[in-house]
Amino acid sequence: MIFRVSLAFVLLLAASHAKALSASDQQARDVATTFLALVDAGRYEHAFHTYTARVRNSDKLEDFKRRMTGRRAPLGRPVSRAFYKVTSLHELPGAPDGSYQRLIFKTQFTRKAAAFEGVIVTHESGHWEVSGYGFK
Numbered sequence: 543m544i545f546r547v548s549l550a551f552v553l554l555l556a557a558s559h560a561k562a563l564s565a566s567d568q569q570a571r572d573v574a575t576t577f578l579a580l581v582d583a584g585r586y587e588h589a590f591h592t593y594t595a596r597v598r599n600s601d602k603l604e605d606f607k608r609r610m611t612g613r614r615a616p617l618g619r620p621v622s623r624a625f626y627k628v629t630s631l632h633e634l635p636g637a638p639d640g641s642y643q644r645l646i647f648k649t650q651f652t653r654k655a656a657a658f659e660g661v662i663v664t665h666e667s668g669h670w671e672v673s674g675y676g677f678k
Contacts (some may be wrong), residue, residue, distance in 0.1 A: 565663075567643070571625070573670040574645045574661035579676070582620055586610045594664055594671040596638075614677070618652030626658065634662065639675065641665040647678070 563571065573592065580589035586607045590598065624647065631642040647659045662674035 557608070566670075570643045570663045570665075570670045571628070571645060573663050573672060574643075574647075577661055577672045577675065578620075578623065578647070578659065581614060582612060584610075584615070589672075592672045594666060594673050596666070597673050617654040617657065617677075621650040621652060623647050623649040623659070634673075637664075638666070642673070643670075 577589055577592045580592065582584075590601075590603050590606045593617070604675060608609070612673040626648045628646070629644045630646060633639050634642055642662055642664050645661045645663065647661075649657045650661050651657060657677050659677040660675065661672060663670045664673040665671075666673075
């Protein structure tokens with residue numbers, strides 16, 4: 543009985559300290575999950591166009607498609623994906639200073655039991671856009 547009450551208290555306490563997402567943070571997460579859905583569906587051209595103009599101008603669509611088909615597609619379809627954490631950043635190597643969020647997801651694929659996917663979004667053009675993607 544004491545364990546149940548203590549567990550209930552801990553869960554209630556944890557829930558009361560959970561931080562609600564701001565509208566901007568929710569928009570950033572939505573951009574990241576939309577990007578991931580496009581990649582999952584093999585819609586690489588559409589996914590590429592969610593990148594910032596700065597990234598699209600420094601990368602080629604065909605190179606992006608080649609990376610996705612060569613590295614990401616072999617993992618298979620996602621079986622499950624859960625948001626893991628977000629980190630707000632002002633500086634990124636090789637990118638101008640600005641407003642960035644690195645969103646990490648725990649993902650299980652059909653041919654990769656456990657992976658972490660990272661989507662970096664930036665607010666450099668007045669709205670959230672993708673500026674990077676990777677997994678391990």
